[in-house]
Amino acid sequence: MSDLVVKRLPAESGTSGWEAISKRCFPVRTLDGDVSADWLIIGAGFAGLSAARRLAQLRPSDRIVLLEAGEIAKGTSGRNSGYMIDVPHNLSSGEYSVASEVATRTEIAQNRFAISFAADAAAEYGMSARTFDPSGKINAAATERGLKLNANYGRSLGDIGEEHRFLDADAMREITGSSYYLGGLYTPGAVMIQPADYIRGLAAGLASKADIFEHSPVLKLEHLDGMWKALSRRGSVTAPKVILGVNGHIEDFGHFRSRLMHIFTYASMTAPFTAKSTGKDRWALLPADPMGATVRKMTTDGASRIVIRTRFTYDWTIQVSKKRLAGIAAEQRTSLDARFPDLKDVPFEHVWAGRLCLSRNHVPAFGEIEKGLYSACCENGLGTVKSTLAGVMAADLATGTRSDMLDRFSDQPEPARLPPEPLAWLGVNSVIRWQQLRAGREG
């Protein structure tokens, strides 16, 4: 028997603007009492909800229960920038695409598989183009170095026959209304989601197929006589098989300790505005340098907002302070004003941070980690896609549903071990800081 007490729960910093402007249309249910199920999923983000959808497809008569510590879309899955990216997007090496041609093709195939799974869900659950928009994205360059990075990236996409188009400074100005950018690289395969709407849409769509309990953190996980029992505040769930979709918090379940990098990134959303020089109604820019600023505009009923995301910090306690959040929001104000001087009088309405989980060797924490206990964690910074994939793959693995995709996904090494703390903290933050300084005007 294994018996595990979960001592640390997720702590959110700031309110996600996406969640604040999203409407919730289903009630909150909290676990109250002891229930039995065929499947228990822990965590209701991209990984957990995708696992639930896949299980419901594979085992339509089984009872699926999902326990979420917080509330749907208030965690990281509802506080990201919403880029579902098909092409390589490696955050840890200073360039997005560094792998061999074969590895790049595999990664693109995996990302597209996940995006197509999400697209099917979006269609089945009636999500609008505002929630799920297959518009593609632009890697925007504000410096000569950024242009070079885009050129390298375009070359590596061209080498494998991937569609892409370079944009000059005029084209960038026409799209964004800003003269800040020197050029861009457009790739058509990305889907832009309103993350909180998408995650809520997924949960609402699953309502008849899975029991989703929110404000129901797993505080203890026991294994006895082939059954898992998860204890929450006011009840428990017993099931033979459990899928963990808790991302970096898998450490708190006793697995992959000292192997996962807990990285935070930060975002701010403006108040709504009309008639400012910000170009087209909707656009989505990633930075040409991975350490730069992600900037996205959307317009609803004639009112626009811009979301800016910058900075990465390594925080092994999986928490960040309000002071840090405020300091980075002030930096983001400067970055936004440099791009859009006309927006100086439009305040930020929401400021927030959220967690990523990276491994040194850029692999997930995936597989059957104890008998009947499966992990779909460590998304390496692109969780809209990678956690969707991990959730689907965990459901396939746990039901014995074989495929080439699963064979390849399972055939990855474990996340590599990190140096002990505080050495890892010092080392990772120093590298990030240096890369951020090098990014300069891209940030």
Ligand SMILES: Cc1cc2nc3c(=O)[nH]c(=O)nc-3n(C[C@H](O)[C@H](O)[C@H](O)COP(=O)(O)OP(=O)(O)OC[C@H]3O[C@@H](n4cnc5c(N)ncnc54)[C@H](O)[C@@H]3O)c2cc1C
């Ligand atoms: C500002 C920002 C911008 C980002 N932009 C992008 C982007 O554009 N594209 C992209 O792909 N990714 C982006 N990301 C990353 C993306 O949001 C994450 O990779 C993704 O949310 C990971 O999904 P997940 O389901 O694996 O984990 P999570 O979203 O973290 O979900 C895990 C869930 O498990 C729950 N949980 C944890 N412990 C317990 C417990 N004991 N009991 C019950 N439940 C528990 C948590 O409450 C949480 O809801 C961004 C992140 C941030 C913060």
